[in-house]
Every structure is written in C-alpha cells, then in structure tokens.
Amino acid sequence: MKIGLYFGSFNPIHIGHLIIANTIFDRSDLDQVWFVVSPQNPLKKRKSLIHEHDRLRMVELAIEDNFHFRASDVEFNMPKPSYTIDTLAYLTDKYPQHSFCLFLGSDSVKQLKRWKNYEQILEHYEIFVYPRPGEKPSFDHDSIHWIDAPMLDISATFIRDSIKNDLSVKYLLPEQVEEYIKDKKLYI
Numbered sequence: 001m002k003i004g005l006y007f008g009s010f011n012p013i014h015i016g017h018l019i020i021a022n023t024i025f026d027r028s029d030l031d032q033v034w035f036v037v038s039p040q041n042p043l044k045k046r047k048s049l050i051h052e053h054d055r056l057r058m059v060e061l062a063i064e065d066n067f068h069f070r071a072s073d074v075e076f077n078m079p080k081p082s083y084t085i086d087t088l089a090y091l092t093d094k095y096p097q098h099s100f101c102l103f104l105g106s107d108s109v110k111q112l113k114r115w116k117n118y119e120q121i122l123e124h125y126e127i128f129v130y131p132r133p134g135e136k137p138s139f140d141h142d143s144i145h146w147i148d149a150p151m152l153d154i155s156a157t158f159i160r161d162s163i164k165n166d167l168s169v170k171y172l173l174p175e176q177v178e179e180y181i182k183d184k185k186l187y188i
Contacts, residue, residue: 001031004128005072005091006103007038007084009156010055011048012181013062014173016154023149024103024128025068033103034072035059040081048160050186052076061176085117088125101126106135109144163187 006021013035021033037059039052049055056073063069074091075082084102091100102125104112109129112118121127122143130149154172162169164187169178181187 002029002099004030004033004101004103005036006033007036009038009049010059011050011156012177013059014154014156014159016152018062019152020130020149024147027147028128032068032070034070036072036074038075038082054186058177058180061180062174083116085120104129105132107132109139112139160187
C-alpha cells in the first residue's frame with residue numbers, strides 16, 4: 001500500500017486538517033492516510049501542547065468515519081523531539097510492504113532545508129504539498145508534488161484561544177472533538 005503521512009501536533013485536529021487530508025487523498029494514488037501525532041516538533045515551542053494521548057484520541061474521533069484514514073502514535077515511543085527522517089526510517093523498516101510519502105504545507109517546504117537529513121527525505125520519499133495563504137511555491141524537486149487544494153487559514157491557536165475565552169468553535173472542529181474538549185476541559 002501507498003501511505004500518506006500527515007505529521008502534526010493536532011492541538012487540536014480541526015476541519016482544515018481533515019479537508020487537506022481528504023483533498024490530497026482524492027487527488028493522488030494513495031491507499032491510506034496516517035495522521036502521525038507528534039509529541040514534540042523540534043521547530044515549535046511546546047508551550048500550549050496538551051498531552052499526546054488526548055491529541056491522539058481527538059484524531060481518532062475526527063477520522064472514525066473514514067476507513068482510508070488512520071491515527072498513529074508511532075512517535076510516542078521514539079526519542080524526543082521527533083525528527084521526520086527517523087520516523088520514516090522506522091516505518092519503512094517496520095512495514096517494508098508499504099511505501100510512504102509526506103504531506104507538507106507550503107510554509108513547511110520553505111523550512112525543509114533546516115530539517116534533519118532533508119536530502120534523504122527528498123531522495124527516498126514523495127512529498128505532497130498543500131498551499132497556505134500567502135505562500136508561493138518556493139522549492140522545486142522531482143519528489144515534490146504541489147496539490148491543488150483549498151486555501152485554508154484555520155489556526156489551532158485561534159481555536160485554543162476561542163475555547164479559553166469561552167467563544168464558539170462550532171464548524172471549526174468535528175463535533176466529536178468539540179465534545180471531547182468540553183468533557184475533558186481542555187484548553188481552558
């Protein structure tokens with residue numbers, strides 16, 4: 001199978017993530033999309049990150065009705081911070097019957113040269129890039145495929161701030177995720 005890996009903190013997962021994953025899945029030859037919940041991104045601050053198991057559970061709730069999507073905790077037992085190349089090497093070794101590729105936002109592609117062993121990623125893995133508002137294609141390589149996807153400017157920070165200030169997040173999150181956040185009193 002050909003698996004698309006959508007790495008993220010998913011803090012929380014929101015409809016923008018789901019629209020992007022579905023759009024790339026629909027416009028590619030992928031068999032599945034795995035949402036890889038990253039305990040800690042080496043290029044981001046950990047300040048407002050809730051527990052990784054809560055973030056994994058929200059991903060599971062958000063995708064439970066799509067049999068092409070799967071939640072992955074593969075990075076939970078790996079050294080932190082998580083480096084994409086290490087996760088790719090682990091998954092490639094563990095699942096030799098699958099081929100893996102990445103999903104990246106156009107903003108992340110700009111930072112690709114800062115990633116650990118980014119040359120190996122480009123050499124061995126396809127990358128599907130979705131547009132971000134204000135970002136133009138900035139990196140050209142045979143492994144990179146620019147996907148025509150909706151420009152979404154939905155921010156997890158905006159959602160967390162809204163929850164903290166007791167404002168509605170209706171339509172920004174799947175209902176099950178919104179209920180989970182309310183039940184667990186997250187982000188307040």
